[in-house]
Amino acid sequence: MMAQEIEATETTAAKRKTPPTAWLLLLAGLVVALGVSYAAYTLAGYSWAQVVDYDSPFITAANGVLKSSRPALDTPIPGATSRRTVLVVIDGLTDATSRTMPSIEALRKRGNDVALTVPQPSLSYPTWTTILTGATPQISGVTTNWYEKRVPLETLMDVAAVSGRSVVVASPKDIETLYSASKVASTAYTDWVEGDYVTDTIVDDALSLAAEKKADFVFALFPDVDEAGHSFGQTSEQYAATAAQVDADLARLIDGLDDGNTVFVVLPDHGHVPAGGHGGWEDPVIHTFAAFAGPGVKPGNAEGRLQDVAPTVALLAGFQAPSGTSGVTIDGLLADSNGQAQVLDTERWQRFENAYSATVTGSSTTVELADAQRLASDRLDRLPLALGLLAIALAVLAAIGIASWRALVAALSGALAYVAVYNGFFFLAHRYAWSLSTFNEESMIQAFFNGRMIEAVIAGVIACAVAGDIYLLMRPEPRGVRAGFNVEWISLGVATALAIQVILGLQVAWFLWKWGAETVWRLPDLMWGFKYDLDLIQMTAIAGVAILGPVVTYLIGRFHPRIRAT
Ligand SMILES: [Zn+2]
Structure with a gap:
């Protein structure tokens, strides 16, 4: 009786026709993952160049306003030794x-x-x-x-x-x-x-x-x-x-x-x-x-x-x-x-502060207030962009969840494994920090970023293996690729790559709100800026996971002992 039942299930499964929408969804997921990778790569290069080529708006203020409004430099300072x-x-x-x-x-x-x-x-x-x-x-x-x-x-x-x-x-x-x-x-x-x-x-x-x-x-x-x-x-x-x-x-x-x-x-x-x-x-x-x-x-x-x-x-x-x-x-x-040197210097500082705050906010105030006002208004301007990225991230997760809630749970679990493995490499194995000091010398920058990309791919492949395992755990009688579920198993790898990009993308969105991609008048906090660049570099590397991950999940769907047992 029992054997007959299983036979019947297998016959139905083997006949199962994959709906064309499943293939379309897989293709769409792959296109999104690769597109996000490319966008992240472009943004990383752009943001780094913004810091390197930062064109200070204060140079004009400092050289113009300040220079013209102070005493000639060859005027002796009264009383000074x-x-x-x-x-x-x-x-x-x-x-x-x-x-x-x-x-x-x-x-x-x-x-x-x-x-x-x-x-x-x-x-x-x-x-x-x-x-x-x-x-x-x-x-x-x-x-x-x-x-x-x-x-x-x-x-x-x-x-x-x-x-x-x-x-x-x-x-x-x-x-x-x-x-x-x-x-x-x-x-x-x-x-x-x-x-x-x-x-x-x-x-x-x-x-x-x-x-x-x-x-x-x-x-x-x-x-x-x-x-x-x-x-x-x-x-x-x-x-x-x-x-x-x-x-x-x-x-x-x-x-x-x-x-x-x-x-x-x-x-x-x-x-x-x-x-x-x-x-x-x-x-x-x-x-x-x-x-x-x-x-x-x-x-x-x-x-x-x-x-x-x-x-x-x-x-x-x-x-x-x-x-x-x-x-x-x-x-x-x-x-x-x-002599009068300190008095003159106090006056210089006053002029500097006026020129600074005028450059930053358009009105004369203190350096601290000018910074606070401008940061607040910049962040308000950037809020729609950050919320837009948040909405896209949630839409990607929703699309996966609608296709299969099990796939969503599995992909998110895989993404968490990714975070653990990548950061394990970064903080525990290498003892790195989010700091420019990590490079030691400029000649090491390229090798450093290449190393992080390779580790991101390794962590991503592990994430896909975890996602495959979790996916199996959620079914009492797991169905493998041979039962006609190949597109589902392949899609799980792409879904995991997307879930990793969502987790990284949310952190990038936070940075873009806080500091922006452009360096217009103030350098970003460089610790968070370093992390932001690394997040983008990881998102770039996830293109490799979007390609390799489906192979991993397919192989799990084909060879996992639990599937073979059923
Ligand atoms: Zn040095």
Whole structure:
């Protein structure tokens, strides 16, 4: 009796004719999945380019309004003492390692040990620009190390020169490309070759040029510690050894230039993560220091931001801050206001704030209010787009659910497995973070994204296997592809790919509402921006799952032991 029944069922099943709509639905699902992948790929490229090529709207404001409405730079500041100033940037030196360097510790002891916060992205060109112009990447438009033209903002060297100082620059050649220092300073550029130690040469050049030109503003940039960080990691012996060597050269520079009346400012542009790398938001990367010592410096422990260094250095030196400065003077380390210098700087800040808020909102208000108002109105503008994406995502799920509620449950379970596997690779196996520091070097970016795409495909294939299993579990007598259910089993793979894209797409929609794809006046939060790019890259890779996934689910429908048993 029992055997007869089964036979009867099988005969019916074998005769089952697949409705043409099922094939159409499968085809439609595949087209949507591949279309979404392509759209995500396009959007990822567009959004990344928006950050790299960010065209700061503040450059005009900073150079126009600010420059024209302030006193001429060669007008002496009433009552100010002109102080000889030496500014040294040690690329990539962490705060922790700086505490092992005797010459920096000596400056701190007789001066001020300032805790600094570095703006995002904590890459070298953006942060050098912040140190020399006082402008954050949002203001300067320098957002990556691919910036390869003259930064259209005044630097401390420019202002020092116009104020009648003899300016000396000793550094790698990038300083010329970015700031045209040779136009206003006596320069000595060192060609840097990988593996070379160059700080000794830079110090020799700085000392001889300073003596020859009777310099009263010296800028030096030491690249070696950063290179050791990238090559060996920040916790390596090589990093510590390079820092020690740099410290000895720094000591020579300080000894050679200290006439008892010179202000010394030593700081890094950013730190490094333990494994080596920067660009992101990690504590050792963005929480750095500046050691200030000399006349006008009040001993102690002050706090500031990287953009505050330029106006503070200018005040101590006795000249005006560069016109694009978005920072303020670090009051906590100033022993005096250097005549009228602080008054002038407060007026400069006022003009900056007016120009900033006018650019952002069209009316004069504070920086904070302008940011809040503009963000709120931008987000309101972007809400329909985000809700539209949400509606599309729900429509895709609804379409799957109407075709088969079991397929929907199975596909969503598969998508959750995808999230677990992909993030397991990302956070647990690789110990990555949503941070630009993850790359370590720019040459690794392509390989990094390729690796994530491969893992997305692997996680997607696993997701399809999970979806197939769950689908089987929901039927007491599962029907395999041989019973005429091949299109259903193939479709389950496509449905799982779509469910993964829905889960990623919802996160992308959130980012698009919060920050937008365009970078118009403000850089997005780069931690979420990094995640957003990775989400889009995953959505791109899911094209591979839309192709491979159906094979996986078909094979489950053909060979799964439970199907064979029935
Ligand atoms: Zn670096």
